Amino acid sequence: xxxxxxxxxxxxxxxxxxxxxxxxxxxxxxxxxxxxxxxxxxxxxxxxxxxxxxxxxxxxxxxxxxxxxxxxxxxxxxxxxxxxxxxxxxxxxxxxxxxxxxxxxxxxxxxxxxxxxxxxxxxxxxxxxxxxxxxxxxxxxxxxxxxxxxxxxxxxxxxxxxxxxxxxxxxxxxxxxxxxxxxxxxxxxxxxxxxxxxxxxxxxxxxxxxxxxx
Amino acid sequence: xxxxxxxxxxxxxxxxxxxxxxxxxxxxxxxxxxxxxxxxxxxxxxxxxxxxxxxxxxxxxxxxxxxxxxxxxxxxxxxxxxxxxxxxxxxxxxxxxxxxxxxxxxxxxxxxxxxxxxxxxxxxxxxxxxxxxxxxxxxxxxxxxxxxxxxxxxxxxxxxxxxxxxxxxxxxxxxxxxxxxxxxxxxxxxxxxxxxxxxxxxxxxxxxxxxxxxxxxxxxxxxxxxxxxxxxxxxxxxxxxxxxxxxxxxxxxxxxxxxxxxxxxxxxxxxxxxxxx
Numbered sequence: 001x002x003x004x005x006x007x008x009x010x011x012x013x014x015x016x017x018x019x020x021x022x023x024x025x026x027x028x029x030x031x032x033x034x035x036x037x038x039x040x041x042x043x044x045x046x047x048x049x050x051x052x053x054x055x056x057x058x059x060x061x062x063x064x065x066x067x068x069x070x071x072x073x074x075x076x077x078x079x080x081x082x083x084x085x086x087x088x089x090x091x092x093x094x095x096x097x098x099x100x101x102x103x104x105x106x107x108x109x110x111x112x113x114x115x116x117x118x119x120x121x122x123x124x125x126x127x128x129x130x131x132x133x134x135x136x137x138x139x140x141x142x143x144x145x146x147x148x149x150x151x152x153x154x155x156x157x158x159x160x161x162x163x164x165x166x167x168x169x170x171x172x173x174x175x176x177x178x179x180x181x182x183x184x185x186x187x188x189x190x191x192x193x194x195x196x197x198x199x200x201x202x203x204x205x206x207x208x209x210x211x212x213x214x
Numbered sequence: 215x216x217x218x219x220x221x222x223x224x225x226x227x228x229x230x231x232x233x234x235x236x237x238x239x240x241x242x243x244x245x246x247x248x249x250x251x252x253x254x255x256x257x258x259x260x261x262x263x264x265x266x267x268x269x270x271x272x273x274x275x276x277x278x279x280x281x282x283x284x285x286x287x288x289x290x291x292x293x294x295x296x297x298x299x300x301x302x303x304x305x306x307x308x309x310x311x312x313x314x315x316x317x318x319x320x321x322x323x324x325x326x327x328x329x330x331x332x333x334x335x336x337x338x339x340x341x342x343x344x345x346x347x348x349x350x351x352x353x354x355x356x357x358x359x360x361x362x363x364x365x366x367x368x369x370x371x372x373x374x375x376x377x378x379x380x381x382x383x384x385x386x387x388x389x390x391x392x393x394x395x396x397x398x399x400x401x402x403x404x405x406x407x408x409x410x411x412x413x414x415x416x417x418x419x420x421x422x423x424x425x426x427x428x429x430x431x432x433x434x435x436x437x438x439x440x441x442x443x444x445x446x447x448x449x450x451x452x453x454x455x456x457x458x459x460x461x462x463x464x465x466x467x468x469x470x471x472x473x474x475x476x477x478x479x480x481x482x483x484x485x486x487x488x489x490x491x
Contacts, residue, residue, distance in 0.1 A: 113360075205291075206293050
């Protein structure tokens, strides 16, 4: 019986995949010239951040294209659901990439906070089958310039560099909503494709708080 | 060495299956969770009392120390606690009634919710031949500390033999916001640009905006009220601009007044912008 008990304890002590905090620290971001505050209807603040391979990515590089910015924390339950097998973000970036839309995820978690760190985010990109880059903003400067509050908190920037949508991903947190399902980002992108103003330019975001540092 | 009996082997395998497959009592099994706590972070039980109009259900939540769940407007982050009520035939369920919330801050994130014990209410009103059967209640919540865990539970309560009063219920109901009375000395003014709320005589005043009010005065951050001394009296005043898309919308919020008479939660109604004659 002792041997069986030992086996049971051993089984129970096996850590769950993805549950332990990442020990790796992301490489230093490039530059983050982000003094202005993001306001819907105005020019979106530019930024330059490193992706998980260390490449500098700037919003300004994508002038002329529609850009979706998704605030990201791979261990937030809302992000887990949204990027999960049946989640509303699974495959959404790929779908819109065909129409020339650029999709960037930004993790503004400070080192040591939930979901932060290079290794954890690399694993998440694989695990969530993400086709778009995750940019690390460990200082939180870019997140603060966009007033990013939650993960996910979604922003859409049009080809002129104007912020045209800020808010929630959809009206069904964790898949639970009342009334007809609305994916606000999908709807905004649809408006832009048709050269129309975005019908609903701002909604209240939901999700985990962005894990900023002090 | 002693041989292991069949019953011991079966016991061990059952124990293994239970330990591995039974999640936290509050975890939504459809969702991935970061940790599986032995003690649930939130429990909810349903209580009920008979009222003159029908039945008032109380959803009594107990939140683990250090954690909190959310008000109807969770604030900068989080998710509103919700409940789906399935009454028996002949009853209609009203909206979920939230008591006055508290503020939780983490860095620059401001949230509204509840720690410890809280009771949310739902009124059931007869709409026909009201059957005294079971009511099914499914509640969903997000419970957070530094990290968050979603949870849900489904429970039932029988409408037969409900008591007419319950002491804990009565105390909790006193935390529900009520309409301002003249004694509260609250004044609400709406203008073309925004609105102004003045509260006289209270020691401290806190505003909890609804989701719509939050959106309408986007950019405003707590504390919304500023204290002034007017005629030797503490006067709390807030002024906010409102985006034009909400000009013709009645906006709502809850004001918490703390004073000599204790704490009072008032339901503020901010009328639409007056139309030009």
